Amino acid sequence: MKQQQHKIQLRQELLKKRRSLPQDIWREKSDRLCEKLQTLSLFIEAKTVLAYFSFRQEPDLSPLFTANRRWGFSRCVEKSLVWHRWRPGDPLQSGIYGIDEPFPDAPSLHPSQVDLILVPAVACDYQGYRLGYGGGFYDRLLASPQWSKIPTVGVIFDFAHLPQLPVEPWDKRLQAVCTETSTFLY
Structure with missing residues (x-):
């Protein structure tokens, strides 16, 4: 119970810090993070990448969304x-949490078609564990046998790269973490 309270408090503090970033600083950090990500071999070699649309000032990956993958x-x-x-230009709809998402009739992707998953996070630690948003969506995805073998990269800003996070038995370690200044492989 104490660990859950710690996670909730840490999540709130980090989300508040991220939302307080001035727009120009957020844009600069996002652009630098995209540049770093493009130097990571996991990303360079990936033909099909699962990503996310930025929400609540998550690092914005949209400069990467080009037709070359x-x-x-x-x-x-x-x-x-x-x-x-x-594909860039395909229509999007607002999902249940207000996050942009493809329409239900867009072509599905099977795990066998995917080379890399870019994982949004509130924070990641030096061991490659992530603090998510509390809904367990990525925990369930990464624990399922068909998705568990696909390489994962946590995407965060530097201030959210912490020495240690509370880890639960179901938490899966990421293969890498990328910030606006560094990439870390685990």
Whole structure:
């Protein structure tokens, strides 16, 4: 119970700090993070990448969304993430949490088609564990056998890269973490 309270408090503090970033600083940090990500071999070698649309001042990955690779984005369906192919210019809708997502009739993506998952996070630690938003969507995804073998990269700003996070038995370690100044492999 004490660990849960710590996670809730830490999540609130970090989200508040992220939301307080001035727009120009957020844009600069996001652009620098995209540049760093493009130097990571996991990203360079990936043909199909699962990503996210920035929400509540998450690092914005949209400069990466070009036609030179296939992109997948999720829709929240009940307690799961369902992944769909998306191309720049394809229409989007606002999902249940207010996050942009593909329409349900967009082509589905099967785990066998995916080379890399860019994972949004509130924070990541030096061991490669992440603090999510509390809904468990990515925890369930990364724990499922068909998705668990796909490389993952946590995407955060430097201030959210912490020495240690509270870790639960179901938490899965990421293969890498990328910030606006560094990439870390685990």
